[in-house]
Amino acid sequence: MGMVFTARRLSGEDLATVLADPDAVGTLFDGGPHELDLDKAWHGLHYLLNGTTYEVRGDAGPAIIGGDPIGPDLGMGPARLLMPDAVRAVAAGLDAVDDATLRARFDPATMSEAEIYPHIWDDGEDEFDNYLLPNFTALRDFYRDAAASGDAVLLAVT
Template sequence: MVLIGRRLSAGELGAVLADPTVVDMLLYGDLDDDEAEMPEPELDLDKSWHGIHYLLTGTAWQIGESAGAAILGGVEIGPDGGYGPPRLLDPDSVRAIATALDALDVETLRARFDPGAMTAAEIYPDLWTNGTDDFDYLMSHFAELRRFYHSAAVSGQALLLAIT
């Protein structure tokens, strides 16, 4: 399971709100066309998504306020792709989350990194045994998440997130 994301222009947001089936096309392209390539996601957190969520919320599945909504927040929209439907975050939510993510520093997140607790909470991919290497893996993807939200926030964009 990986988490992907896509920024939405105002026109794309309008299209998604008018017809939630558009979500699949925006995230995955034309799956009915064997020749079509799947579009590259603008955000790909690989398998780090759940570990980052844990660092932001201290929980496996609860969605927190501000930065705690960065991974699992938003409103479910569109068809279920197997791991739940994609989620839509409106521009105001994106700005609030971006601000909260920018306020976090690495030391705060390092203090929350507890491989034993993460294993006990069954944080995917449930392989938290490499200490510093695991934390560095999460931080490289956290930096990508922060950039993604910041870019969308300064552009006034909404976001789609999906676990695939």
């Protein structure tokens, strides 16, 4: 199965639940309408947004592995929580990145050398057009909706 990324929008009520009982985090990832599944595209997108393997930089940087750890280990560590103000900043940061900028950052050889998961980048431009770009669009839309609703966001790589 490998390492996959899921994000979940948290309403004010859900956020209060998580803050009161961090162990409830694992029960909130249920595949519902307020979730985003990036499958294994998460690390490639993080790299394109940050220019690093795991560091978080800039407003869009926290979109994948930002936030503060919360709750139990879900497989690859605990979930991470972005509060509503941080979600708005990430949404604005993602809106500032256009498709052409993202494409210009895509360098299959460099990504392979940096061991960016899932190690498929040598396949070339198809990986950008058919895998990374559609997932980036979904990520940007997810954050736009979360920011517009004033939601917090939980992030998990499992």
